[in-house]
Amino acid sequence: MSRPPRAKESVLDAFEAALIDGGARGATMDAVAAAAGVSKGGLLYHYASKDALESALLERMRRLVDIDVEDMLRSPEGVVAAFVRTSVQTGSALDRAIIAASRLAQAGHTGASAALREVRDVWEAALRPHTRDETALQLVLLVSDGLYFNSALATGALPGPIPHGAELDALIALVERAAR
Amino acid sequence: MSRPPRAKESVLDAFEAALIDGGARGATMDAVAAAAGVSKGGLLYHYASKDALESALLERMRRLVDIDVEDMLRSPEGVVAAFVRTSVQTGSALDRAIIAASRLAQAGHTGASAALREVRDVWEAALRPHTRDETALQLVLLVSDGLYFNSALATGALPGPIPHGAELDALIALVERAAR
DNA sequence: GTCTATATACAGATAGAC
DNA sequence: GTCTATCTGTATATAGAC
Secondary structure (H helix, E strand, O other): OOOOOHHHHHHHHHHHHHHHHHHHHHOOHHHHHHHHOOOHHHHHHHOOOHHHHHHHHHHHHHHHHHHHHHHHHOOOOOHHHHHHHHOOOOOOHHHHHHHHHHHHHHOOOHHHHHHHHHHHHHHHHHHHHHOOOHHHHHHHHHHHHHHHHHHHHOOOOOOOOOOOHHHHHHHHHHHHHHHO | OOOOOHHHHHHHHHHHHHHHHHHHHHOOHHHHHHHHOOOHHHHHHHOOOHHHHHHHHHHHHHHHHHHHHHHHHOOOOOHHHHHHHHOOOOOOHHHHHHHHHHHHHHOOOHHHHHHHHHHHHHHHHHHHHHOOOHHHHHHHHHHHHHHHHHHHHOOOOOOOOOOOHHHHHHHHHHHHHHHO
16 A cells, blocks of 8 residues: 555546546546546446545545645744645645545535544644634634635636735735734 | 415425535435425426526525625624624525535536625625725635635534634634724 | 326446456 | 446436326
8 A cells, every 4th residue: 555556546636636626526437437547447446436436535635634734833934824825725735635525525425524624623733832812723724714615616617716926925914913 | 586486485495405414415306305395396397407496596695695795784793793793603594595505516516606706706895895905805705714614514413613602702803803 | 286107317336358 | 457338226307197
């Protein structure tokens, strides 16, 4: 398991991508197989069921969030600023996993809801020492949730109202002022 | 259209409820018909297709948001405080419509994404005169988005980390201090 | 206006060839 | 390890009786 087959990883990538830009409805086994360049039978060799595919995605997300938190804690910009900033970088592997998991959660997948809640708890624990009090902590988390919500709702064409560049810097400064 | 048939409204209510507590996957025509106490044929008399049912839900949401904004502007607590507070009252008709629409949006329904974006634009315009600058405006909107995100992810059993009572009051106070 | 019965399509999953 | 072919269940939608 230390180095999974390339094909298996690319199937998971295709599933994630299908969720992100087509929603749970479009992430069918057929679509995933086609995007990954394998047949439906080939896909089912690597992942015996759709549930197995979903579990693999959630496990990937859990693994990535630990790395993310380590990076966050070492950021020269400060933990809160790094946290808000990464909440808007929707291109990272973690962000993609989170958005895909959100799609599953809202399609009714309770395991995805629970996994997302766990991710939030990990962040909450990491941020707590760097915020003034619980209210400030919740403010920071909610801003991040809001950024993810807008990323999650932006299906394909529609660009969400997500701040960038100077706007993002101003937002981070405001959140930091309020939170510590 | 000024007073739609009771059965038609209850079908729409059932669809909304099915989306909220089962996700888009569980909101099938069969499930909605059963919950509304009509047969599938009866449902299809009122709404000729699933798409018609979805459109009706989005139209209901658009209608309710206008009423919500009027109430918000008249609130003695202040517009910002009223806005954040109503973002957490997930029992209201508007909140239920928004959460149901979020489920559709993340299932891949682009019309729902667009409608939710419109709702956010309406709020943004209403709040702009009551915030210090654009950054503060975005902060308020993102906190609200975050609250909705957590409500939207809380499927059935799992209670989301949504502040209540004194916690909510403290959060509102903090947001107001930061925003104006 | 509401029902039953049915048509059509497609999802997830299995079997077995190569 | 990957393919084709096929089975089974279920979702949307239609037809037509009452």
